[in-house]
Amino acid sequence: MGIHYTPIPADRLNAMRTAGEDEHGNKWQLKQAEGWEPLRCCFQRAEPGEEIALICYTPWTEPSPWLEAGPVFVHHEECAGYHDTDRYPDLFLNNKAILNPFDHSGARAYDHITFLDREDDHVAAVEHILNQPEVAYLHARSREAGCFHFLVTP
Numbered sequence: 311m312g313i314h315y316t317p318i319p320a321d322r323l324n325a326m327r328t329a330g331e332d333e334h335g336n337k338w339q340l341k342q343a344e345g346w347e348p349l350r351c352c353f354q355r356a357e358p359g360e361e362i363a364l365i366c367y368t369p370w371t372e373p374s375p376w377l378e379a380g381p382v383f384v385h386h387e388e389c390a391g392y393h394d395t396d397r398y399p400d401l402f403l404n405n406k407a408i409l410n411p412f413d414h415s416g417a418r419a420y421d422h423i424t425f426l427d428r429e430d431d432h433v434a435a436v437e438h439i440l441n442q443p444e445v446a447y448l449h450a451r452s453r454e455a456g457c458f459h460f461l462v463t464p
């Protein structure tokens with residue numbers, strides 16, 4: 311199975327940078343990183359003093375009752391992105407995570423929502439969920455804060 315782990319698309323982030331605000335009207339504001347922030351543009355942890363932005367992001371591009379939007383850190387300026395998209399991002403491998411799957415109509419696949427502890431096999435859990443015929447894709451989120459980590463598609 312060719313699973314893909316997708317960061318926030320660079321073209322969407324660049325459109326927000328050009329507009330000077332995120333898709334929810336929050337100003338695109340320069341912030342100096344403290345050095346712990348997980349960046350959703352390239353799946354790197356920010357270095358202390360690195361230029362980042364805190365934005366509100368939703369992976370949905372069309373209206374949906376399932377739409378969740380929330381805070382994520384990204385680079386303030388365009389970065390190299392993440393291209394190792396067939397690998398579960400190392401940055402999130404040992405996180406407490408929620409795997410939040412959706413069916414082919416875009417509705418939440420409640421039966422397959424999965425909570426992971428740090429020591430769980432995150433890759434095996436993703437493969438198991440995406441092997442369910444009714445599951446189309448899933449979102450990985452922080453189990454502690456609910457923040458969006460990335461999109462996973464088969």
Ligand SMILES: [Zn+2]
Binds near residue numbers: 349350384385390391
């Ligand atoms: Zn980045």
